[in-house]
Amino acid sequence: DAGVIQSPRHEVTEMGQEVTLRCKPISGHNSLFWYRQTMMRGLELLIYFNNNVPIDDSGMPEDRFSAKMPNASFSTLKIQPSEPRDSAVYFCASRGTTGETQYFGPGTRLLVL
Amino acid sequence: SQQGEEDPQALSIQEGENATMNCSYKTSINNLQWYRQNSGRGLVHLILIRSNEREKHSGRLRVTLDTSKKSSSLLITASRAADTASYFCATDAWGGNTPLVFGKGTRLSVIA
Numbered sequence A: 001d002a003g004v005i006q007s008p009r010h011e012v013t014e015m016g017q018e019v020t021l022r023c024k025p026i027s028g029h030n031s032l033f034w035y036r037q038t039m040m041r042g043l044e045l046l047i048y049f050n051n052n053v054p055i056d057d058s059g060m061p062e063d064r065f066s067a068k069m070p071n072a073s074f075s076t077l078k079i080q081p082s083e084p085r086d087s088a089v090y091f092c093a094s095r096g097t098t099g100e101t102q103y104f105g106p107g108t109r110l111l112v113l
Numbered sequence B: 001s002q003q004g005e006e007d008p009q010a011l012s013i014q015e016g017e018n019a020t021m022n023c024s025y026k027t028s029i030n031n032l033q034w035y036r037q038n039s040g041r042g043l044v045h046l047i048l049i050r051s052n053e054r055e056k057h058s059g060r061l062r063v064t065l066d067t068s069k070k071s072s073s074l075l076i077t078a079s080r081a082a083d084t085a086s087y088f089c090a091t092d093a094w095g096g097n098t099p100l101v102f103g104k105g106t107r108l109s110v111i112a
Helices: none
Strands: A005-007 A010-013 A019-024 A031-038 A042-050 A053-056 A065-071 A074-079 A088-095 A108-112 B005-007 B010-014 B019-024 B031-037 B043-050 B055-058 B061-066 B071-076 B085-092 B106-111
Touching: A005 A088, A010 A019, A019 A088, A019 A108, A031 A074, A042 A065, A042 A074, A053 A065, A074 A088, B005 B085, B010 B019, B019 B106, B031 B061, B031 B071, B043 B055, B043 B061, B043 B071, B071 B085
Parallel strands: A010 A108, B010 B106
Antiparallel strands: A005 A019, A019 A074, A031 A042, A031 A088, A042 A053, A065 A074, A088 A108, B005 B019, B019 B071, B031 B043, B031 B085, B055 B061, B061 B071, B085 B106
């Protein structure tokens, strides 16, 4: 099992640019979570999906952030336009129907200049 | 919002010593989990304890749960340099596919 796959692993961009982060959950998992981690705020839940449907996006900081899950094996988190304060590590995690454990990807380290 | 609060924020010990980290939370839970994060990596699940359990062991890990005090502790015995990482508690209020709520973590440094 390849685990949760995220791409890119590192992203450096300039303020105002669009950033797209990608996630492939573990096959057979039906829940997918996007988190953001910073030193100041710790690990924050941004949005989660059950069966490809967004359930709670109250953690999305503002309208510049959007997430989609077009199918069970792929999700994107988009930031448009990006700002320096978006610099963080973004994690994707997935969880199975009967499972209690969340499996995390390696994260995408985003730096917005 | 973050429910779990770990204590201490940082801990430095010598190799071979035991490390104890504490977690407090605010609302009722279905289970509580501990995760480890090595520098630059994602979080990895260590152990889960259910609300009706008081203590659980896994290798050198021992977790306790006191639901009356809404607190948990993680003990790592005979620590090794490889245990150096951040440790997070996460609470699961409902079970099923609702998200875990993570604390800010304890940074453990084990000095060889």
